[in-house]
Amino acid sequence: MSIRTSIAQSVGKFTKWGLTTFTNGGSSLPGKLAQTLDPNILNHLAENYDVAVITGTNGKTLTTALTVQALAEKYPNILTNPTGSNMQQGIISAFLDAKPLKNGERGIAILEIDEGSLKHVVKALQPKVFLHTNVFRDQMDRYGEIYTIYSLMTDAAKMVPQATVIANGDSPIFNSTSLENPREFYGFDYQEDHEVQVAPNTDAILCPHCDHVLQYHSLSYANLGKYYCPNCDFKRPALTHSVNALHELTLKDSSFQIDGHDFTIPVAGLYNIYNALSAYSLASFFGLSPEQIKAGFSKAKRVFGRQEIFEIEGHQILLNLVKNPVGLNQVLDLVNLDQNPYSLVAILNNDYADGTDVSWIWDGHFEKLQDAPIQEVITSGMKAKEMTRRLEVAGLDKNGIQEVSDYQALVEQIKQSPSKNVHILATYTAILGLRKYLIDHHYLKQ
Template identity: 50%
Template sequence: MGFKSSLAITAGKTTQWFLRTFSKGSGASMPGRMATKFDPAILATLSEGYDVILVTGTNGKTLTTALTYKVLKQKYDHVITNPTGANMVQGVTATFLEHYKRSKKQVKKLAVIEVDEASMVHVTKQLHPKAIVFTNVFRDQMDRYGEIYTTYRKMLDGAKQSPNATLVVNGDAPIFNSVKVANPVTYFGFDNQPDGEMLAHHNTDGILCPHCQHILHYKFITYTNLGKYYCPHCDFKRPELTYRLTEMTSLTNQSSDFTIDGHPFHMGIGGLYNIYNALAAYSVGRMFDVSPEQIAKGLQLDGQVFGRQEVIQIGDKKVTIVLVKNPVGLNQVIDMIALDPEPFSLSTILNAQYADGIDVSWIWDAQFETLPTLNIAQYTVSGERYQDLKLRLEVAGIPEDELIIKEDLEALVASFKDAPTKNIYVLATYTAVINLRKVLTEQGFLKGGQAE
C-alpha cells in the first residue's frame, strides 16, 4: 500500500472516530469524502479481498440490500453492507472504511452494497463485483435522472465496466431485456398466474417493444409494466426465468407468504412490491450456494429497515413510516395500506430537496383517488410542499375541511397522540423521513436509530 492510500485511510478513519464520538453517528458519507480527497481511487484498495454484490434500481434498493445481507449472513461470517442508504461513491467508500482492518488472514469476505443508479459507473471503476442486482427502472426524480431509458443507460454503463459480473435482474421488467449485454444474466420473476391476455394501463412507462415499437401485451401483470410480457408483432418476449415465484399464499399489510422454486417463505413485511425484493435476495443467495432453508431464515428480518414499513410506538399508537418517492412506489404503498383490516389515520409529508427530487409534479401521476375508498379516519399533510399535497388530495376527492395541516414535524408528531385510530401510516419523501426520525429521536421514541 502506498503512502497516499495510507494517508487516505487514516484521514477517513479519523473522521469516522470524530463524528461517532462527538455527533453520536457514523457520519454516513463524510469519512468517505475525506478519504477520497487524499486518494480518489481508495475504494479499490479498501475493497480488495471482497466478493462484492451491488444492488441498484429505482425502487427496492435498500430493502433488497438488507434482505440479501441477511440471507448471506446465514452461511458466511464476514459480510458487510451500507445500511444507512449512503449509496454514492463517498458513502460506499465510508462503508469499506468502517470495516477496514489490515490482516493477512485469508477468509471469505462478502460485501452487499446499495448503489445509486447514477453512481454505478463511478463505483464500478474501482470495484469489480461478482454480481449486480437490477431491481427495476421507473420514472423517478425527473430533474436528476431523466426518462427511464436514460436511467437504464447509466446502470448499463456501470455494468459494462465489469463484464464478468453476473447481472441478477427482474425478468418481469421489459427494459432489462431491451438491449444485449456482455455480462452473463440471471432472471427472476413471477410465474404464479395462468396465462391470459391483457394490456398495461395506458399511463404506464416502458410498454413499447424495443424491437418494433408496438405496444406490448401481457399474459399477466403483477403491477405497472411488470409481468409476463410479449410482443404480438415480433419475437420479443419475457426471457426464461432462472428463479420463479410459483405461488402467493397470503398477502397482508404486515406480512407475506409465498413459494419460490417449490420452497415456502414467510416475510414479516407487506406489499406485493416487496416480494420482488425477496426474489432478488433469494437469487443472490442461491448464486452463492445458500440453501433455501438458510434463505428462509434470512428473509425473516429481525430488525427494521429505514423508512421501509418502520414501526414506531408512540403511546398506544403504532406509527408505520413508509418512504415514497415516485408514482409507481406510492401506488404500491397505497395498495399495501389498503390491506389493513382496521381503520387507520394517514399522514403524508412532501419535501422537495435534491435527494427527494425538486420537481414534485409526480404526485399528480399517483393514484390518490383510491384514498377516499379506504377506511381512513383522519388525513394530515405536512412538509415543505404541504400546499401542493393539500391541493392534490382535494382534487382526489378528500374534502378540504377533512384535511389537517401540520406545517412542522414537531406539531405532526404531537398530533399522533390524538389520532382517532391506533394505526397511523406516514408516507414521506426521503428527507422528510430523515427529518421525522430526527424529531422522533429527540423526543425519545427512537434511540440509536432504532425504534424503542
C-alpha cells in the same frame, strides 16, 4: 499500501470514530475526507472483496438487507452500507467501517448503489455480480426518462463484462439491450396465462424491436409481468428463479413460494416480494441453499423508512417512504389493506435528494383512498399545500385535512388523533427529518 492510502484510511476511520462517539454519526463524511486525501482509495479498500452491486429505482435497501441476512448464514465477512448512503463517499465509508480481514481472507461486499453513482465506483469495485431491481420514473429532474436510467446501469455493466447481471425478467427494459455479461433473470410465475390489458399510460410497454404495444399473459403491477410482442419474437426471457405462489399478504407480513420453497418476510406488499425474490436470486448466486436463505430471511427486520412500526403515546405508527408514482401506488395498495379506522399523514419535501419536481404525486392513485376508513388527514413538509391540493382532488374531504408546519406540530397532532392507527407516507428527506425529531424526543430509538 502506499503512505498516502494509509493516511487517507486512518483519517477516514478516525473521523468515523469521532462522529460515532460525539454525534449521531455520519455515513458520508469519513469517505469524503479519505477520498480527498487519496482519490484511488476505493481500489485498495475493495481489492479483497467479492462485490455485489444492487441498483435500480425501487427496492435497493430492502433487497440489500435481505441478502445480507441470508449470506450471514454461510459467510463470516460481509460488508454492506446499511444506512442507505449509496453514493461514492458513503460506499467508501462502508469499507472504512468494516472489520479488518485476516491475511488471505476474502470478504463479500453487498452494496446498494445509486444509479447515478455507478460510473464513479464500478471500475474500482470490479463487481462479481450486478443485481437490477427495476426501472421506473423517478426524480426526472435528476435522471430524465427511464431509458436514461437504464443506460447508466448498462454502461456500468459493460465496464466489467465478466460480471454476471441478475435482472428482473418481468421488466421489459431489462431484456431490451444485448450485453456481453452473463445474465440471469427472475420473475413472478404464479398465475395461469391469460390476456391482461395494461393501462395505456404505463411506461415502457412498446416493443424495443418493432415499437408495437406489448401484450401480457400475466401482470403484477405497473409494466412488470409476463410480456410478449404480438408482432415479433420479443418476450419475457426464461426465468432462473421465480415466485410460484402467493400464500398470504397482510398489512405486516407476506408469505409466498420461490422455486417451490415457502418463505415469510416481516414486511408487506407485492413489491416487497419482488425484493425478496431479488435477494433470493443473489444469495443463490453466492451458493446458498433455499434452507439457508429461509433461515436468513426469518431473522430480517424492517429497515429505515420501509414499514417501520413505532408508537407515539398509544398511537401505532406505520412509516413508509414514497418517492415516485409506482412506489407510491404500491404503498397505497398496502394502506388499503387496513380495514381499521386510521389517520393518514402525508409529508412532501422537494429537496435535491427527494427530487425537486413533485408533479409525480399527480400520477399516484390517491383516489384509491376515497372509501378507506380514514378519520383524519394531516399534511406537512416543504410542499404541504401541493399535497393538500392533491388529496382534495382525489376526493378526500378537504375539511378533514389539516396542514402542520413542522415535526413538533405534527407529533402533537398525532397525539390528539382520534385514531389509534396512523399511516405516514413521507419522502426521503422528510423521513430523515422526522426520524431525527422522534429520536431526539425519545419516541424512536437510534
